Amino acid sequence: MKITDIKVIVCSPGRNFVTVKIMTDEGLYGVGDATLNGRELAVVAYLEEHVIPCLIGRDPHQIEDIWQYLYRGAYWRRGPVTMCAISGIDTALWDIKAKAAGMPLYQLLGGASRDKVLCYTHAQGTDIAECVDAVGAKLDQGFKAIRCQTGIPGLPNVYGTGKYAVTTNAADDAMPREEMWSTPKYLNYAPKLFEAVRNAHGEDVHLLHDTHHRLTPIEAARLGKALEPYNLFWLEDTVAAELQEGFRLIRQHTTTPLAVGEVFNTIWDARLLMEEQLIDYIRMTVVHAGGITPMRRVMDFASVYGVRTGCHGAMDMSPICLGANLHLDLWAPNFGIQEFSGYLPEILDVFPSAWTLNDGNLHPGEAHGHGVDIDEDLAAKYPYQRAYLPVNRLEDGTLWHW
Structure with missing residues (x-):
């Protein structure tokens, strides 16, 4: 061939x-x-x-x-x-x-290690009450694991909330959107969200939270400790992870499980984190890690140190990436959870897929290959539009991590 x-x-x-x-x-x-x-x-x-x-x-x-x-x-x-x-x-x-x-594909990798793939979805609100209601709606849809994000009093809509909770290539995204951030306001408010969600929905639902790289290590340690009473499934991307050693400080101060890696490109970005057991979940994903070949190595390396997988699965990766992730998820003995933010109907039309969602679990399906294709004729009806991710500034104007 x-x-x-x-x-x-x-x-x-x-x-x-x-x-x-x-x-x-x-x-x-x-x-x-x-x-x-x-x-x-x-x-x-x-x-x-x-x-x-x-x-x-x-x-x-x-x-x-x-x-x-x-x-x-x-x-x-x-x-x-x-x-x-x-x-x-x-x-x-x-x-x-x-x-x-x-x-x-999962059969070619060595066969399934499980019958289904637990996934988590997103619930957000401009305030705590709205987020609590959104969690309830996701539970009604059958999800058992939910990432919770809320707006912060005194700030415009922040990451994961408001109009841009699910971003699209809208005309006002043609240039980078600027957002505003305050770490002190966030650290004081975030624990109140999880207290409210636990009070409303109990202990059985898995709760996750994404800080999106915005804290210093000691700030992340403070947040992790404050969230311990609410038994999070994980706390994600607390710091900008270029300095892997920074996680040592976080780990010293909190038992809240830590997840990181959606912006990592190779196993070298996560080597020390896994070797020293500074994280609990590795968030690398097929499209950003260089494909299925290196992701198998990452997952195997993680398993040696008791680190589980938690592949990134936002809408900015196509259903092809999700399909490939799901075959790895079904195979990996150290699988943890799979992110599933969902897709617009138009996306699913362009990328016909064999994977299925049922009662908060995904499965890649039994189609030969990874089970996702592209309808080229339909794709041609949706031409490329220039778009950017946002940028972030502190209240004094300092450019910060988005």
Whole structure:
């Protein structure tokens, strides 16, 4: 079998997505997600100008060699653009291999370790009362794990709340939106949210919270300690994780489980965190980590240190990424939970998927390959729209972590 052509398909059915489609001389094809939210066309150029010309005529079954060729062979390794591009290729190649084998991808990985994949969804409000009601609505839909985010008095709508709780490529997103942040106000208010949610909905629901990299290590330690009475499933992205050693300070002061990794690109970004057991869940995801090939290594490495998986699953990754994640989730012995923020109907139309959601659990399905495709004709009706992620400032104007 030989690779005959590779296409890069860019579409925007409410969000921008970059999809790689690899064709072969035996009629099989595979698709992969290569979306880098807010920098999509940088990945497109990397693929079209630097990657695709090197792969035509190669054997698509040589996945490991192709991955090493694209990673080591570039010399300039790592980084989000490079790893998203590699992921698009790698995921499409695994799709082809599983189709050629006549089995769903999870079987090719070694088979299922469980019958279903627990997922968590999002509930948010502009204030605590609204968030408490939103949690109740998600429980009524069958979800058993819910990420809770609330607005903060004295601040405009902050991350995960208000109009932009689920962002789209709206006209007012054509340039980066600026948000405002106050750590003192947040630290005083966040514990009140979880007290209210527990009082309203009891102890059985798994509660999660995302700080989105905004604290210092000692501030994160304070928050983790304050949230201990409410028994969180995890506290996510408390600090900007470039300084992995910063988690040592957090770990010294709180038993609240910690999760991090959605912006990580390689196992090296998380090595120390896992080796020293400074985190409980690794949040890396297929599209940003360079594909299925390296994610298997990350999951295996994590298992040695008792770290569980918790793959990032926001709407800015296409259903192809979610499908690939779910096959890994079903296989991984150290699986923890899968994020599922949901998709707009238009997105699901463009990306027909075999995965299913039932009573708060996901399953990748039994279709050969990873089970997600792209309708190219429909995708063409949703052309790319330039869009950015927001930026964040403190109340005095200092640029801060978003």
